[in-house]
Amino acid sequence: xxxxxxxxxxxxxxxxSVTISCxxxxxxxxxxxxxxxxxxxPGKAPKIMIYEVSKRPSGVPDRFSGSxxxxxxxxTVSGLQAEDEADYYCSSYAGSNNLEVFGGxxxxxxx
Amino acid sequence: QITLxxxxxxxxxxxxxxxxxxxxxxxxxxxxxxxxxxxxxxPGKALEWLAxxxxxxxxxxxxxxxxxxxxxxxxxxxxxxxxxxxMDPVDTATYYCxxxxxxxxxxxxxxxxxxxxxxx
Numbered sequence: 001x002x003x004x005x006x007x008x009x010x011x012x013x014x015x016x017s018v019t020i021s022c023x024x025x026x027x028x029x030x031x032x033x034x035x036x037x038x039x040x041x042p043g044k045a046p047k048i049m050i051y052e053v054s055k056r057p058s059g060v061p062d063r064f065s066g067s068x069x070x071x072x073x074x075x076t077v078s079g080l081q082a083e084d085e086a087d088y089y090c091s092s093y094a095g096s097n098n099l100e101v102f103g104g105x106x107x108x109x110x111x
Numbered sequence: 112q113i114t115l116x117x118x119x120x121x122x123x124x125x126x127x128x129x130x131x132x133x134x135x136x137x138x139x140x141x142x143x144x145x146x147x148x149x150x151x152x153x154p155g156k157a158l159e160w161l162a163x164x165x166x167x168x169x170x171x172x173x174x175x176x177x178x179x180x181x182x183x184x185x186x187x188x189x190x191x192x193x194x195x196x197x198m199d200p201v202d203t204a205t206y207y208c209x210x211x212x213x214x215x216x217x218x219x220x221x222x223x224x225x226x227x228x229x230x231x
Binding site for chain 1: 158171207209217219
């Protein structure tokens with residue numbers, strides 16, 4: 001059982017927006033602004049898409065955005081494109097004894 | 112350019128000890144403010160954070176696996192080694208190593224991963 005809860009699936013048509021949630025507790029998501037989101041295509045290593053809740057690394061399209069409210073973080077993908085179809089994992093800092101925890105992953109399907 | 116690559120056995124027997132090596136380039140662990148972590152992913156399942164070692168030899172472990180894990184570094188060879196004792200079929204997974212800075216809380220560069228199967 002993963003520490004952070006994500007919906008197993010999400011979907012949207014090309015051009016639409018989709019939001020994926022990531023729910024934790026006050027000991028992880030709610031306690032720190034260190035939520036990250038990774039994209040993983042089949043057979044590939046994860047790729048960082050969002051860090052520190054809402055920051056985008058260089059090269060990540062601005063169609064990807066992140067936010068947080070209380071114990072729940074969210075990843076929004078706007079203007080869906082076929083190449084956005086992938087698994088998405090959230091991650092959060094969880095204190096010095098349990099450094100980081102991942103979510104269970106969400107499979108994003110572009111219809 | 113930062114690259115990492117995992118190496119080790121593809122098949123181990125139950126109760127054996129797994130030793131994985133992460134060989135990296137494009138950065139150094141002495142001293143540089145960086146860290147290398149290990150993350151695994153069972154087939155069709157989620158990522159699981161395992162362990163992390165920093166340039167100053169600070170080490171962190173997943174609480175649930177701490178008794179079975181050891182992470183070390185060989186700075187001269189640009190390698191980080193992970194050992195996991197008492198392997199079980201549920202430990203079958205792709206094991207990734209990844210780079211991060213010690214002031215960050217995310218992994219920015221990942222290896223390609225290596226699949227380890229635990230079976231008799």
